[in-house]
Amino acid sequence: MSPMCDSQTQQTFSDIGEKRFLQLIQAYLAREDAELIVGVGDDAAVISWESARVTVLTVDALVEGNHFPHRPRVDWFRLGRKSIAANLSDVAAMACLPRYVLVSLGVPADLMVSEALDLYRGMHSIASQYGVGIIGGDTVRSPLVMISVTVVGYKKDSGKLGRRSLCRPNEFVYLSGHVGASRAGLEILLDPKKGAGLSQGALHSLLGKHLDPVPRVELGLALGSILPNDFGMIDISDSLFNELSLMASASRVGFQICVDAIPRSQELLEYAKLANESALDYALFSGEEYELLFTTSLAPNDLEVALEREGISVPVTAIGRVTPEAGKIEWRDSEGRVLNFSDRTYNHFRGPHE
Amino acid sequence: MSPMCDSQTQQTFSDIGEKRFLQLIQAYLAREDAELIVGVGDDAAVISWESARVTVLTVDALVEGNHFPHRPRVDWFRLGRKSIAANLSDVAAMACLPRYVLVSLGVPADLMVSEALDLYRGMHSIASQYGVGIIGGDTVRSPLVMISVTVVGYKKDSGKLGRRSLCRPNEFVYLSGHVGASRAGLEILLDPKKGAGLSQGALHSLLGKHLDPVPRVELGLALGSILPNDFGMIDISDSLFNELSLMASASRVGFQICVDAIPRSQELLEYAKLANESALDYALFSGEEYELLFTTSLAPNDLEVALEREGISVPVTAIGRVTPEAGKIEWRDSEGRVLNFSDRTYNHFRGPHE
Structure with missing residues (x-):
């Protein structure tokens, strides 16, 4: 049985993109069963062979x-x-x-x-x-x-899992490191003229963030050991804008995000100023950042202390709160004004999302 | 440190092929460690998370x-x-x-x-x-x-592993099903004229063996449960000729193979006769057969009885013996004459092996 109507069978991948394809193949994907704890639809699948070690x-x-x-x-x-x-x-x-x-x-x-x-x-x-x-x-x-x-x-035996479906209303939303630099680095790679005028240090840092990203393995593990329960988490492989929307939909929650709190590096600010662009746009729509976005009720000070105790030096910033309004992402600046953005995440089947 | 001399860095993949490349990257591959039971160089890698379930x-x-x-x-x-x-x-x-x-x-x-x-x-x-x-x-x-x-x-908890490195001198060499039909099916696919003159049943069977092969999952598992120890096994993804040579080199043994014992299907014989080709050539050099080639000291009659007890109906044929002469594969016909073959397995980087 085809899971879709005939008109759709006439479509190509550039018509529908990866996300819609994933919906169409749902019928062929494994449901979570006794051994499969997390199936398709998260950063990774999780299996538990006879409850010994969670793979x-x-x-x-x-x-x-x-x-x-x-x-x-x-x-x-x-x-x-x-x-x-x-x-x-x-x-x-x-x-x-x-x-x-x-x-x-x-x-x-x-x-x-x-x-x-x-x-x-x-x-x-x-x-x-x-x-x-x-x-x-x-x-x-x-x-x-x-x-x-x-x-x-x-999973470490006593550790907790991070899952994109586990964000709960009123929790804090945290982001590791900073975002936006990877897209700036990519732009310079594609058109080296765009890097002219930057300091050598900034150039090196922006290119490095794109070409040689650092996976936040220690931070992810530390969170799994600090937090009392499985919790909401995803990594920024597409864009902060896109990953928030994926988490919202998987967790059936909304987010209120303070855009001014979203961490941007000095080098990104330097690049955006020279290019006369908004650093915020880079922060929201840059992919391949590989930072962790997660939610917990632990307040910023307590989280900071707990991470320090685990020997984690990567900065983690509170950028907003989880709200109960499923799918609604509200962007505010530090003066409380509501802002609107349309999705400009790059879609490799079609270019920027429309 | 480069694991090779300079002249080799100037070579391309069509110069060296996959096998040599695998040798060159050995330095970057994981050694077998406490949790890694089988690393690169077998049909699959095997890990044992805290000895619970072997993955x-x-x-x-x-x-x-x-x-x-x-x-x-x-x-x-x-x-x-x-x-x-x-x-x-x-x-x-x-x-x-x-x-x-x-x-x-x-x-x-x-x-x-x-x-x-x-x-x-x-x-x-x-x-x-x-x-x-x-x-x-x-x-x-x-x-x-x-x-x-x-x-x-x-691996099933009480089961044994099949590994290409575990063939021991004097063991019997067995092959499941029959070989050669997959290459015949591929030839007909590439040039449908070659199928003219075949019965519909033969055509269907040869094409099916190439297009829709049957993995010998039940047989593999049954052997793991019948045999008393981990044992020599590989599947025929390249060719019988090639896989015997891989097993010989991994196990540091040789083989004496009776070519007349190598099972060929009626449909392959029909095809070879029409094409005026040697069915044995197909049996030796056909890839993508997905039959199991394994060795054990269990004699044919005992193996047959044991497999029957496990409910396995796929035929298994003794085609030779393991010998202690590392790397030497001796081909004989049923009258004891020694035959020589040069490798004509298809190499996807270079066409047929020279």
Whole structure:
């Protein structure tokens, strides 16, 4: 039985995008069962083999020309790091520990072996940094380079899970680090003129945030150990705007966000000023930030103390509250004025969301 | 530190192929550690989280134009089934039970949604047939369709593992089902004239073996429960010739194979006769057969009885013995004559192996 009407079968992916496709294939996806704690629809799937160790699994694909530039304009080492980082971030967003990865690699027959080795060196450098081992994979011929990484990890026995569906009204909304710099870095990569006038330090920092993001593995684990219950969490892989909307819909809540509280780096402010753009726009619509967005009733001071006790130095900022109004995201500035934004998150099937 | 000399960094993938690449990246792959029982180099990786349930993981990628025809010449439903079957077969080759899959999918923006849904329907149909759930994935834009499937499963608590490195001298070599038909089916697909003259039944059977292979999940599990120890096993994804050589090298043994004992289907014999080709060539060099090749000291009669007791109806044939001469594969016919073959397994980076 087709889960959709005929008119839709005539559509292409550029008509419907990934989100709608995910709805259409719901019928084919596993329901949560006795062993499957979290199925499709979160940062990672969670299984519990006979209640022993709770296992977490996630996969992400990257394709040449879409997620990274066409050859030869590729920094293979950093691409290797980033392809693993994105997946470690998904495991971090479940408050779990990543342990092993499998790498499925499509390579053109004329790819230089040295390039593929640089890619593996990059993957290995970040994997070993986080105690993660590369334990399997498949290498196939493909006209373009494509990389699909699967990560498996587990929840620490006494730890709590972070899930996008667990935000509760009145909780605080927190964001780690700062957002917006990744899009600025991407713009400079695509058009180096845009970086002219920036200090060397700012240039380096913006490019680094895009090319070599830091997955918040320690923070995610610390939250899993600090918080008393499973809690609301997601990582910023698309955009803060988009991830808030995903959390709202999964948790059936709303958010009131103070836009002035959203953390932006000095380097982003410097870039936005030079470009005569709004740094807030970058903060709201930049993807691939890999910061953690989470909710808890723990007040900012208490959270700060608890994180310090766990040895976490990454800053965490309260940017708003969870509200009971399902799906409603209210943006306010620090003077209480309500602001409106339309979604300008990049959609890789169609360009910016309309 | 580069694990290779400079001349090799100037090489491309078509110069070195996948096998050599795997050697070059050894330094970046995880060694077997306290939790990692089997790392890179078998059909699947095996991990043991605090000795509770032994988890098995494997990934396989398929790319349009390489592993399946270019659009629109694709039977999406069957492709979905096959992409999962290939991975279930890898788990079967470890004598483990597949439980969940993650699907990473690259799709062109102009792909019809109905095509992708047929793919998912196919994946779901075989997954549910084997009690396997689709629990995660990623859908990204890509100029060509590419599918990467990760399977996770586990070893039954009292079960034994099948590993390609565990063949021991004097054991019998067994093969499930029959081999050769998949290549015949592929040839007919590529050039339907080659199927002219075949009976409808033979045509259907040869095409089916290529397009809709049956992973030997029940047989793999039954062997894990029958045999007293972990044992030698691999599945035929490349070719019998190639897999014997992989097992020989992983187990540091040799094989004496009786070519006349290698099971070939009636349909393959019919096809080979019409084409005036040697059915043995098909049996030795056909890939994507997904039959199990395994070794044990259990004699044919005893094995047959034990399998029958487990309710296994798939035929299993003794085709030779394990010898102590590492790497030496000796082919004999039923009259004892020694035969020589050069490797004609298809290498997707370079065409047939030289």
